[in-house]
Amino acid sequence: MLFFRSEELVKEWCRERGLPQRPLVTLDQLWQLAEAWYKNRLTPEARRPMGDDMRAIFRRVGLVGPFWDPEVRDG
């Protein structure tokens, strides 16, 4: 999960490596993911979201489709 200045630079990066371009996430969406994943991480009760919890978080952030499904390996 890497930062880029623009979508055009993402395309260049993927093209040079022969990799498919995957979904782009905005900084605002990334912050929502960071809060959902890590806000309670330093507490005794912390656990990493898995399965349906992950799906619910991605859906809430607006990230939908097989790429974001934790069980679709060729998403």
Added chain:
Amino acid sequence: MDIDTDVRMMVSRWIVETTRAPSIAQVAARTGHGADGVRESYRRLQEKRLLVVESDGETIRMAPPFSAVPTQHRVHVGPREYFANCAWDALGIPAALGRKATVHSRCEQSFAPLTIEVDEKGPGPIPCVVHFAVPAARWWEDIVFT
């Protein structure tokens, strides 16, 4: 508190306070669980995806969102500088700490520096996107690449 929670909390506190990961001897001494017990705990915490250890089973590589090795994602919180594992974790550090932070990273194609100010409302607006190269189901097949 069970041993895994005890170990995880000790590791987290150590990193927060020192910005570096503790050795297994330091975790064993601080928790009193012994090196073998800590090693087993590390294995279980990795299964729960709360810790990543090197192949020796005792050197911490990641305690997400913190990286135990230097990366291009540096996160300044007050006088301390932490390393994050990826773009997501770079924002995860201020989220976990509940503190304002300044993220220093770079555009991976142009290598232009990126500076992101983060407060309690989130990151300030800068021209930037984040690319996820690996589908969610495969993130932990090679979490370092992801």
